[in-house]
Amino acid sequence: MAHGRLRCEVPTLEPDDDLVDRLAALAAASRPTRGGVVVPIAFGSSASRAVVIAAAIAAVTAGAAAAATQLSHTRQDEPAPPGSSVGIQRPGEPTSGREAHQTPSTHRSDRLSGAQVRDQARDQEDPGTEAPPAANIPAAPVQHTTDDASGDTTSDSTRDSQGGDHDGSASQGRTDDGDDTDSGGNNVDTGGGEDGSDSGTSSGDDQDSGGTQQGSSD
Amino acid sequence: MTKTVGGRSRDRPISTVVAADDQTIAQAKDGDHAAWRALYTAHAGRLLVWLRMFPSGDAGISAEDLASETWLTAAAKIADFRGSTGEFGGWLFGIARRQARNAERRSSRRRTSPATTETLDDLLHPLRAHGADTAPDSDNWIAWLLSHLPAREREVVSCLDVVGLDVASTATALGINASAVRVAHHRALKKLRALGVEVS
Numbered sequence: 001m002a003h004g005r006l007r008c009e010v011p012t013l014e015p016d017d018d019l020v021d022r023l024a025a026l027a028a029a030s031r032p033t034r035g036g037v038v039v040p041i042a043f044g045s046s047a048s049r050a051v052v053i054a055a056a057i058a059a060v061t062a063g064a065a066a067a068a069t070q071l072s073h074t075r076q077d078e079p080a081p082p083g084s085s086v087g088i089q090r091p092g093e094p095t096s097g098r099e100a101h102q103t104p105s106t107h108r109s110d111r112l113s114g115a116q117v118r119d120q121a122r123d124q125e126d127p128g129t130e131a132p133p134a135a136n137i138p139a140a141p142v143q144h145t146t147d148d149a150s151g152d153t154t155s156d157s158t159r160d161s162q163g164g165d166h167d168g169s170a171s172q173g174r175t176d177d178g179d180d181t182d183s184g185g186n187n188v189d190t191g192g193g194e195d196g197s198d199s200g201t202s203s204g205d206d207q208d209s210g211g212t213q214q215g216s217s218d
Numbered sequence: 219m220t221k222t223v224g225g226r227s228r229d230r231p232i233s234t235v236v237a238a239d240d241q242t243i244a245q246a247k248d249g250d251h252a253a254w255r256a257l258y259t260a261h262a263g264r265l266l267v268w269l270r271m272f273p274s275g276d277a278g279i280s281a282e283d284l285a286s287e288t289w290l291t292a293a294a295k296i297a298d299f300r301g302s303t304g305e306f307g308g309w310l311f312g313i314a315r316r317q318a319r320n321a322e323r324r325s326s327r328r329r330t331s332p333a334t335t336e337t338l339d340d341l342l343h344p345l346r347a348h349g350a351d352t353a354p355d356s357d358n359w360i361a362w363l364l365s366h367l368p369a370r371e372r373e374v375v376s377c378l379d380v381v382g383l384d385v386a387s388t389a390t391a392l393g394i395n396a397s398a399v400r401v402a403h404h405r406a407l408k409k410l411r412a413l414g415v416e417v418s
Contacts, residue, residue: 005417006360006363006375006379006380006417007379007380007382008357008360008380008381010263010264010381011263011266011267012259012263013258013263013266014255014258015254015255015258015259015262019257019258019286019289020251020254020258021251021291022290023254023258023289023293024249024250024251024254024293025249026290026293026294027246027247027248027249027254027294027295027296027297029249029294030293030294030295030296030297031297032298033295033297034416043363069402088413101404113312157237157262188251201234201387203309210221
């Protein structure tokens with residue numbers, strides 16, 4: 001077994017003047033900290049600390065209450081599922097992808113005028129007034145309206161066959177230049193599906209989607 | 219008066235001496251040059267020896283650099299210290315231990331030590347490679363012995379036996395209580411005896 005001493009010979013070191021100056025300057029500039037966190041002098045007294053703590057607790061409580069209020073209102077703000085929409089699915093009608101895309105749109109139903117809503121309600125109540133299938137429509141001479149660019153190719157005879165369905169919407173559909181608002185008119189425009197092939201090329205797809213879908217479904 | 223704060227953190231001193239500063243410490247807090255010179259003369263030598271006992275294996279980290287950083291940190295934080303000149307040693311060694319640990323962490327993250335298969339073992343175990351064939355009582359032999367101990371026991375033995383700190387200062391330096399220091403010291407000496415080394 002070897003014997004030895006663990007004690008090392010400790011040298012005596014003398015600091016140079018620069019190091020001593022630097023240590024003294026640092027020590028003179030040293031300020032006590034509280035647990036590693038510098039506490040401002042204004043918060044040094046116990047009363048000030050109590051006020052700060054109370055304010056912090058109040059702020060946290062108010063924040064939690066505001067968050068709880070927001071969370072409780074979140075479900076009420078959700079829009080209700082559309083009860084009636086432009087593309088109402090009727091029993092027996094096949095569903096296409098584009099129609100399914102249109103059906104839950106609440107924006108379109110919001111923009112319907114009162115006359116259009118009444119027309120749709122009447123359509124639902126009285127399916128007998130529904131336009132006959134496109135295949136049974138006699139081939140009437142098609143008279144395009146003046147603004148074919150809108151895509152509404154409904155002939156006068158076709159509109160006449162639909163009774164009052166197009167009273168409020170047909171004019172809107174004719175004068176419209178292809179935006180979403182003429183979807184109501186096109187929705188009841190069952191004849192448009194027949195010759196919708198030429199209309200679909202003249203304008204955007206969205207405006208004639210209702211008529212085209214009904215025509216193709218028939 | 220001693221206030222005991224227990225069970226918080228291993229790095230936090232368990233017992234904090236709340237006492238009036240002695241004259242040297244009070245003058246050092248005021249930025250007195252003579253007081254700092256006296257403190258440096260009393261503690262710098264053994265601090266350097268103690269830091270040399272824990273080679274990091276990185277040539278970019280020297281014990282002298284760590285000692286200088288320790289003194290600068292101590293001067294910047296001297297306002298937080300309460301105690302005597304003797305207790306200043308334990309506080310100073312605690313700063314040095316944290317400095318060494320931070321340097322080791324930095325070194326391990328940025329390690330770019332080129333090594334061959336012949337020198338790889340020397341890099342991994344720098345003391346085991348060359349300490350066994352050195353003469354007893356030399357610094358390399360002591361470092362070789364300490365390299366066989368776990369980290370905590372190595373630190374305790376180096377503080378108590380190598381540089382001669384007392385138990386209270388060792389506890390302050392290592393952030394443990396005095397009982398843990400004694401237990402670790404007892405276990406370390408037992409392991410050294412098992413190695414065939416009788417330490418006096």
